[in-house]
Amino acid sequence: MTPSARLQAAIDLLDWIIAAARDNGASADNIAKKFFKERRYAGSGDRRAIREHVYAAIRRWGDRPDSGRQALLGLLDEQPEWRELFGGGNYGPAAIAADEPVASGPQVPAWLAGRFASLIDEAEQSALFDRAPLHIRVNAQRATDASITAAWPDAVALPLPHAFALPTGTQVEDMPLYRDGAVEIQDMGSQAIALAGAASTPKLALDLCAGAGGKTLALAAMLPSDSQIIAADTDRGRLSRIDPRKRRAGADNIETILLGPGREAESLQHLKSRCDLVLIDAPCSGTGTWRRNPELRWRMTPKRLDHTTELQQRLFELGSEMVKPGGHLVYAVCSLLDAEGGEQTESFLESHPGWREKPIDLPIGRPYRKGVLLSPCHDGTDGFYFTCLEKL
Structure with missing residues (x-):
């Protein structure tokens, strides 16, 4: 041409x-x-x-x-x-x-520019358009960190356990380690969220918005094999991708539940007040993933953002009902907008006195509005807000 x-x-x-x-x-x-x-x-x-x-x-x-x-x-x-x-x-x-x-x-839509978390200044916003790195998570039940550096001498250890960065363009899926379930491609920010959930070693965990199971599989790799992990979602196509992935990873403690849209509570009734952990990786604007999906800016409108935050509120409420006393709820969004992150957490805590913030001890991220903020500029990850709350 x-x-x-x-x-x-x-x-x-x-x-x-x-x-x-x-x-x-x-x-x-x-x-x-x-x-x-x-x-x-x-x-x-x-x-x-x-x-x-x-x-x-x-x-x-x-x-x-x-x-x-x-x-x-x-x-x-x-x-x-x-x-x-x-x-x-x-x-x-x-x-x-x-x-x-x-x-x-400008690069950032004018109507969104004033809605970012206060820590996200112009330099932080500019970094949202850098090229995203390639991170992998090692399944410690299938491989050692040494086997990663042997397979990829250029691999760089990241601050989280069993996390590495590989040169951009590395064909991970062509390697035996991937086919054997020893590694998964996963941004370090997503790995951090799974670590926050696994910290309390839950026996019964519910991944409420599991999608294709990235964080579900991370939890399975971090928890004892006798833990039970339930992956739930309303999207049949995405949820169906978990089965081959869990077989490859040897994660026999994962089961899936297809939720009926608008009838999620009915599908989860048997789990009410039973879960040690509920992870809500909620649908969001995706502002934290603009490095990978810059056209998301062209999809979001004020009306769509309002609809998304309403959905997040409903999921927060639904997920909280599944947690037993003493259990934990991890709420996360790949967004850097206050409306989807800190404001959601603070609003929930104000209206639910039987809950409290649980400190998150991780080597990356910054404390922010009852949770943790991750960003490309500060942490080298996708942008995330997440929090861990304990039910009293």
């Missing part, structure tokens, strides 16, 4: 991504896979260049552009060499009109 054709393909792909962000459709990565599958004539170099154009635009614009063309036109001051590619020849984009609208604005 010519450079002009690559630029037009990036515009076309951005149009798909913008529409999906507007309509709450598929993720940018999944859209890109489909896009290139339908364009098999694009070689590896073409695909790489097109992706670079696309993600340069996604990372640059905090507010969702109206079109892919506007998104790339807005980058011309930063990419002046693109100007000559707009002319309509060689399958490239049409010539630029004198009064043509272009994307503009």
Whole structure:
């Protein structure tokens, strides 16, 4: 493909991504896979260049552009060499009109800028767009840390137990250690949340928003084999991914429960006031994962954020009902917005006098509003807020 054709393909792909962000459709990565599958004539170099154009635009614009063309036109001051590619020849984009609208604005949507946790200053917000590192968690029941450094001499030990960073681009899933269930790809922040839950060595643990089971598997690796871990979610597709993962990891103490949307309490009635630990990794805006999913900025609106915080409140309440006296609740969001983190915890504690904050002892993170804040700039992790509460 010519450079002009690559630029037009990036515009076309951005149009798909913008529409999906507007309509709450598929993720940018999944859209890109489909896009290139339908364009098999694009070689590896073409695909790489097109992706670079696309993600340069996604990372640059905090507010969702109206079109892919506007998104790339807005980058011309930063990419002046693109100007000559707009002319309509060689399958490239049409010539630029004198009064043509272009994307503009900051990286962080203006309506969100004032909603971050107070510790997240401009430097912290800028780090949300750095390239994310590759972290792995070692399943100590299947391997030793020494086996990791033997397999990957470039592995760097992280501050948490059995956690390592690998060079970006390492093909972890191609290695025997991965196939044997000895390692999982998992951000160190997610590992920290699982550690906070495992600290009390619960006998019965409920992962209320388990998804595909990342934190469920981490708990299983950290707890004795006679512990019982229940992974629950309303998404059948994501929940179904746990079974092959738990077999690979040898986590026979995990069972799954598919929850009926709007009827979650009925499905969990048998666990009411029985759990030593309830982990709520709640759905959120994903502001802490912009390094990996920058198009999430284009999906969130004030209305969607309000809906999300209402859901978080309901999950907080539901999860608390499953905890027995003396048990613990870990609430977590991959968000750095106060409305989804500290405000949720403080509101819960104010309306539930039978609960108290449980200190979290970890080598990473900063205390913040009855919990812990992790961020890319300060901790080298995705952005998270989480808290551990004890039922009296």
